[in-house]
Amino acid sequence: MLAPTLVVLATFYFYPLLVAVYYSLHAWDLLTPARYVGLDNYRALLAGGALADVLLATLRVSLTAVLGSTLLGLLLALAVNRPGRLAAFVRSSVFSAYVVSWVSVGLLWLWLLDADAGAVSALFRMLGFGTAGVLARPESAPYALGLVVVWKVAGYAMVLFLGGLQSIPPSVVEAATLDGASRLDRFFHVTLPLLAPTLAFVTTTSLILTFQAFDVVRVMTQGGPVRSTTVFVYSIYEQMFMDLRVGRASAEAVxxxxxxxxxxGLELWAFRRRGAV
Amino acid sequence: MKARPLSVPGGIGLSLVALVWLAPYAWMVLTSLKSLPEIVAAPLSPFPSTLRLDAYRAAFQSMPLARYVWNTSVMAFGIAALQLLLALPAGYALAKLRFKGRGVAFGLVLATLLVPAQVRFVPTFGLFAELRLTNTFTALVLPFAVSALGTFLVRQALMSVPDALLEAARIDGAGEWTIVYRILPPLLVPTLISLFLFSFVFHWNDYFWPLVMTTDDRVRTLPLGVALLREQGTGVRWHIVMAGNVILSAPVLAIFALAQKRLLHAITASTS
Structure with a gap:
């Protein structure tokens, strides 16, 4: 009964992992025979600061996305955690972006932010801010990309926070109210501490999710300008299909x-904490 | 938390929030109905002077979009169906059969969650290239035949099915495979629907895997085609790109509108 599943797992999950390690010790361009080079690929990654640059770009995009979507998701959850049709409608609207493809979202925002005729650019121009070219400048591109990711994944954080909010017993909040706690006090001293495990879970899962971002980068910035948005997966893809350096790509994948x-590991730790509360 | 009745400013505020997410979709549709001169002349005017479907016609003329839609449907349907076919026996074995190594097997299934496609594609591409299988549906479908989430959800759902029921089926002469493919599916309808929709939508949307595994129009999928609409030709013809984007996202939004609960079930389970 398990055999077909295990065969697929072995062929497409565990075997590729071993092969990746094997490739990473070789120089191979897919055309000529592979040549054993030891740890050279890893050394090359570290040497030029290439890996550090990629990690930095990934962190810029990811941290913007995680911080933004966590904060926004929490605020949205607090706002729509109520019965009624309007709240349900808002929940669905926000969450819909999580279901739509990265390609769709990337193209949509590329168009809205288009310097010449994009609606959001035009809107900001009218309000007196120059947003034209936020994606064209290396200082702003990773953060702009991160904000697009926020728009896409805030609904995910919202849904998890709603789950967290609904598991807080109403009696706890009522008790605090009876004790004379103000709304802000109740939020910071009762609700937020009880949400801490959910918060940890949301941030770690979003971090893993955004670290794997590729589609949105490929569609919106192709890693540029000046490699400022060359995140991990994009860099692996580049090594593999543009430079035909299978060994280097594998080393980076490892x-x-x-x-x-x-x-x-961080996520599991957060999950344990959630289980413990 | 106790819900307070919504005040009027609160209601307006919430509506504005919804607008931040819905207005971009509306803009996408409106853009797809405009002409290029209109778009450039007045970036902020919402409505086209006349309703025209030229952009859709142009999108279909500039690339084999119908072919892409068909390919994407075949691939996403194939993956979702295969995942159900494999998750049923695997989930059954993990939930109801006693054998040595069951815990290890379950651990292996869950461990695959640690190995995303972004890590697997280099060696898998190497494998398929050696077997001359790039540019085939095999390369698109087979690596996703097993869903850890699917196996997990089927197993969880089966935990609450009483053993007595399966015992009764066995006494009636049902073999194990009959149980897996005849007796179990009717009991698991909600789980199976959730899984199918989740997997279909995920792979319909997927850009990464088809991008690295295909170069040939015969097997290329819709997200690749729509992304290419932007890259081809001189100057970006946004009305055509948005027409493609409508074709790509409308089915997903429709599934979401019709089966939100089922999708949410799989998505929240997929992360915890």
């Missing part, structure tokens, strides 16, 4: 996998 493992 490093990426180890980082994801670390983040997952």
């Amino acid at each position: 490093v990426f996998f180890v980082i994801l493992l670390g983040l997952t």
